[in-house]
Amino acid sequence: MPKFQAPRGTRDLLPPEMPAWRQLEDNARRLAALYGYQPVETPMFEDSAVFERGVGEVTDIVEKELFRVRSPGGDADRWALRPEPTAGICRAYVEHGMHTLPQPVKLTMFGPMFRYDRPQAGRYRQFWQWDVEAIGDAGPAIDAEIIELAYRFLLEAGVANVELHLNSIGDAVCRPQYIRALMEYLAQFADQLPEVERHRLNKNPLRVLDTKHPRTLELLTEAPRMADYLCEACRAHWDGLLEHLTTLSVPVTPAPLLVRGLDYYTRTAFEFYERGEQGQQSALGGGGRYDGLIELFGAKRTPGVGFGVGIDRIAAAAAKRGLSATTSKPLAIVVGADPAATAARLKLATELRAAGVPASADLAHRTLSRQLESAAKAGAHFAIVVGDELEAGQVQLRDLEAGTQRPVNLADLARELQRAHTSHHHGD
Numbered sequence: 001m002p003k004f005q006a007p008r009g010t011r012d013l014l015p016p017e018m019p020a021w022r023q024l025e026d027n028a029r030r031l032a033a034l035y036g037y038q039p040v041e042t043p044m045f046e047d048s049a050v051f052e053r054g055v056g057e058v059t060d061i062v063e064k065e066l067f068r069v070r071s072p073g074g075d076a077d078r079w080a081l082r083p084e085p086t087a088g089i090c091r092a093y094v095e096h097g098m099h100t101l102p103q104p105v106k107l108t109m110f111g112p113m114f115r116y117d118r119p120q121a122g123r124y125r126q127f128w129q130w131d132v133e134a135i136g137d138a139g140p141a142i143d144a145e146i147i148e149l150a151y152r153f154l155l156e157a158g159v160a161n162v163e164l165h166l167n168s169i170g171d172a173v174c175r176p177q178y179i180r181a182l183m184e185y186l187a188q189f190a191d192q193l194p195e196v197e198r199h200r201l202n203k204n205p206l207r208v209l210d211t212k213h214p215r216t217l218e219l220l221t222e223a224p225r226m227a228d229y230l231c232e233a234c235r236a237h238w239d240g241l242l243e244h245l246t247t248l249s250v251p252v253t254p255a256p257l258l259v260r261g262l263d264y265y266t267r268t269a270f271e272f273y274e275r276g277e278q279g280q281q282s283a284l285g286g287g288g289r290y291d292g293l294i295e296l297f298g299a300k301r302t303p304g305v306g307f308g309v310g311i312d313r314i315a316a317a318a319a320k321r322g323l324s325a326t327t328s329k330p331l332a333i334v335v336g337a338d339p340a341a342t343a344a345r346l347k348l349a350t351e352l353r354a355a356g357v358p359a360s361a362d363l364a365h366r367t368l369s370r371q372l373e374s375a376a377k378a379g380a381h382f383a384i385v386v387g388d389e390l391e392a393g394q395v396q397l398r399d400l401e402a403g404t405q406r407p408v409n410l411a412d413l414a415r416e417l418q419r420a421h422t423s424h425h426h427g428d
């Protein structure tokens, strides 16, 4: 066992995984631009209060999973690593007065998030999200735009059988009545609820709907449903959302128990799953509407809606479907007859790279045959052999795949390799 390992719940993304990962990132950035969402970056840590207030004090994310940062100055709980991007983005919206821009302000971010959760398959302590937010539009059409964008991304990623689980969790007008009804119902069975659910029932009753406990789940099948408590405005929003999603051909799976693990949601709440795989740790993405969040950061009430998708899980789901790891092979490696002549090899590689040709030099002091062996092992298409003819402006171009070799003038080398590069799609 090596002395140091990546911290539990984190991992190294090694070169063979990166092409697929990059592909997802490229797709995300391209789709965001296509839909008119502009990139932002917020700090990876914020005042802890941004998350306590934004995500909610009685959520697992804040109660148990926040990575607090101890600064050398000693204020132990002042900062926290971001567990999710929405709170920070809304903080930035308010701080920079984005309410003066044309609304909605459409923003997107791609980056790592941190949650001190119990690691397991698909659940990491550092994971990546692609996040999309539209702030300043009450919907429901924009909710449908956002959901369709996430859906498209998942389809493009090659995830088969994407399922959209959709619910409305009401608003400040109707949710309190629903919560009261839910509490009354569950109170009858309080003695059958485990300790953790009783705690939730007292402090944040909707969280009980998120339970994994089998008996509680059983009880919930007969519990009151939010759908029956929606006020007129929330009902109209829900109907409008369904209508827009139908128009956009996004299939919907109604999910009456879906409440999400964050407190800021109002009305729309959704999650994406790969059909047949359920359970919290396999949600590929989620999001919803947060009409009360901006207000919590001290600005006037402003509606918002967005989603975050989990890149780690999507990459794994895509890999399972055979869109698997690849390694990129070098196009050309400069080798030489004189093991000590590293300067000549490095100079030639540098010139090729300046001309846009992906090339590297063998800089080990070893025999030509060893250098050639190593180039072949690395999967290089060409070895460029530097020898005595260099003074006459020539090198040998050895095609390691075809097993052929011919002299090439230095003046033509970059062009020849360029042609081979475009026809063979090496590199990247």
Ligand code: HAM
Binding pocket: 083, 084, 085, 086, 115, 117, 122, 123, 124, 125, 126, 127, 128, 129, 131, 132, 133, 261, 262, 283, 284, 285, 286, 287, 288, 289, 290, 305, 306, 307, 308, 309, 310, 311, 312, 313
């Ligand atoms: P979330 O559901 O907490 O929502 O996270 C979104 C996605 O991030 C999840 O569906 C999952 O794919 C991935 N994810 C979450 N935790 C982990 C983990 N420990 N390991 C690996 N992947 C994980 C949010 O974060 C909201 N900010 C979404 C949103 C944006 N709502 C409105 N706007």
